[in-house]
Amino acid sequence: MSERPVHGGRLQAAARAHNIPVEDWLDLSTGINPEGWPVPPVPAEVWRRLPEDNDGLVDIIRTQFGAPDYAGCVPVPGTQAAIEALPFLRPPCRVGIPEPGYSEHGHWWRQAGHEVVPLALELARSDPEWASSLDVLVWVQPNNPTGLALSPDQLLEWYDRLAGRGGWLVVDEAFADGLDELSLARATGSENPGLVVLRSLGKFFGLAGLRAGAVLTDATIAAQLQKTIGPWALSGPARYLMALALEDNAWQSRATVTLIEESSRLAALLDQFGLAPSGGTLLYQYVPHPDAGRIAEAFARNGILIRSFQQPPALRFGLPGDETQWQRLRNILSRINCN
Ligand SMILES: Cc1ncc(COP(=O)(O)O)c(C=O)c1O
Numbered sequence: 001m002s003e004r005p006v007h008g009g010r011l012q013a014a015a016r017a018h019n020i021p022v023e024d025w026l027d028l029s030t031g032i033n034p035e036g037w038p039v040p041p042v043p044a045e046v047w048r049r050l051p052e053d054n055d056g057l058v059d060i061i062r063t064q065f066g067a068p069d070y071a072g073c074v075p076v077p078g079t080q081a082a083i084e085a086l087p088f089l090r091p092p093c094r095v096g097i098p099e100p101g102y103s104e105h106g107h108w109w110r111q112a113g114h115e116v117v118p119l120a121l122e123l124a125r126s127d128p129e130w131a132s133s134l135d136v137l138v139w140v141q142p143n144n145p146t147g148l149a150l151s152p153d154q155l156l157e158w159y160d161r162l163a164g165r166g167g168w169l170v171v172d173e174a175f176a177d178g179l180d181e182l183s184l185a186r187a188t189g190s191e192n193p194g195l196v197v198l199r200s201l202g203k204f205f206g207l208a209g210l211r212a213g214a215v216l217t218d219a220t221i222a223a224q225l226q227k228t229i230g231p232w233a234l235s236g237p238a239r240y241l242m243a244l245a246l247e248d249n250a251w252q253s254r255a256t257v258t259l260i261e262e263s264s265r266l267a268a269l270l271d272q273f274g275l276a277p278s279g280g281t282l283l284y285q286y287v288p289h290p291d292a293g294r295i296a297e298a299f300a301r302n303g304i305l306i307r308s309f310q311q312p313p314a315l316r317f318g319l320p321g322d323e324t325q326w327q328r329l330r331n332i333l334s335r336i337n338c339n
Contacts, residue, residue: 004107005103005104005107006103007030008027008029008030008031008305008307008316008318010029010305011025011027011029011305014300014305017300018300018301018303020303024303025303025304025305026303026304026305026320026325026328026329027305027318028304028305028306028317028318028319028320028329029305029306029307029316029318030208030318031144031175031203031281031283031284031316031318032202032203032206032208032283032318033203033204033205033206033255033259033283033319034206034318034319034320034321034322034325035206035255035258035321036205036206036207037205037206037207037245037248037251037255038251039207039241040241040244042237042240042241043240046236046237046240047236047237049236050232050236051232051234051235051236051239053231055239055243056243057075057239057242057243058073058075060243060246060247061073061075061199061214061216061242061246062216064246064247065183065185065197065199065214065216066180066183066185066186067185067186067188067189067197067216068186068188068189070189070190070219071185071188071189071216071217071218072188072189072190072215072216072217072218072219072220072221072222072223073214073215073216073222074214074215074217074222074225074226074229075212075213075214075233075234075239075242076212076213076214076215076225076229076233076234077211077212077213077229077233077234077235077238078200078202078208078211078212078213079172079174079198079199079200079202079213079214079215080104080211080213081211081213081229081233082198082213082215082225082229083104083105083108083172083198084104084108085225085228085229086108086170086196086225087108087109087111087112087114088112088228089221089224089225089228090112090114090135090136090168092112092113092114092115093114093115093135093136093167094114094115094117094133094134094135094136095109095114095115095116095117095134095135095136095137095138096117096119096130096131096134096136096137096138097109097116097117097118097119097138098118098119098138098139098140098143099118099119099120099311100143100145100146100309100311100312100314101138101140101143101144102140102143102144102172102174105138105140105170105172106118109136109138114136117133117134119137131158131161131162132161134162134167135162135165135166135167135168136162136167136168136169136170137158137162137167137168137169137170138170138171138172139155139158139169139170139171139172140171140172140174140175141155141171141172141173141175141176141182141183141184142175142176142179142182142281143279144174144175144281144284145284145286145307145309145314145316146278146279146286146314147277147278147279147280147281147284147285147286148279149179149182152181152182152183152184152187155169155171155184156184156187159184159187159192159194159195162194163192163193163194163195166194167194168194168195168196168221169194169195169196170196170198171184171195171196171197171198172198173185173197173198173199173200174198174199174200174202174203174213175203175204175281175282175283176199177199177203177204177205177252177256177282178204178252178255178256178259178260178282179281179282183197184197185197185199185216188216188217188218189218189219190218190219192218193218193220193221194218194221195217195218196215196216196217196221197215197216197217198213198214198215199213199214199215199216200212200213201213201242201245201246203283204252204255204259204282204283205245207241207245210238210241210242211234211238212234212238212239212241212242256282259282259283259319260282262319263280263281263282263283263284263285263319265326266280266285266317266319266320267280267285269326269329269330269333270285270287270317270333272333273333273334273338274338274339275287275289275295275315275333275338283318283319284316284317284318284319285316285317286314286315286316287314287315287316287317288312288313288314289313289314289315289338290313291313292308292309292310292313292314292315293308293310293313295308295315295336295338296308296315298336298337299332299336302332302335302336304328304329304332306318
């Protein structure tokens, strides 16, 4: 059993390690929208009844993510549930996983007995042949933590190579909301068997605690996945809120505009203090730095939690939620030696 991957958002552990009460922390260690979708009350009926598959949610998911109405669609309790289940739907094979990247993917393909081939992102871009040696390729679009995004055409070219041999392309689009032009959801369905797109309500919508996401794919994989995760995997309240959030196009448009502004503000602020990001998404900025561990530690001593990575050494900053938090970040940046 390989070790469980470590993630951001571990505020209780940081509070204990640094002896700073949880409520005094500024948590910038996740890529969760600090001004998430405003959650309305859930009707009592929704809490009482068992969730039903034919409540219209799958049609809403397909429409909102731009998938064809014939695409296989499985609502899941967070994309994590799909990340854990998908590797067990194939016999052991060779699976390419981007590194750096979201570490749960490699962990679960390994757990299911597959050979995991770490892919340097530069190689993936420069050598069109490499996909030919794989059976499955997992791509995080845009990448967490680096923010790298490739053109959907590039991904479809890789998909063709994999699909020709019965392979899969799994595209994790957890951070693609607000960046519709990057999504491969529109290509899912039976005409592209083995193309699997994961969507999450945890990031852009700021509903990580709800545990809601969706898988868009061909009918065969969708049926297998549905069977694996079983009935009622997604709670009634989660289905109800997911449908409302996905249909709230006005909120989504406003959130996209705000996040575009806030993410460039964050990039500019970090740059000003010697931490120029090499990439990012609407929800975080990625800063390669040889001293990442020391800098993250200095932030933590001041009650600000950020992510640091070792391979390669880098920092990831999420968005502050209000002006007080922006000021707090600016103050610390001006006090810490980031060179
Ligand atoms: C790239 C990526 N994919 C998937 C997930 C899982 O998200 P969720 O299970 O909340 O949908 C995360 C969570 O951090 C992530 O960063």
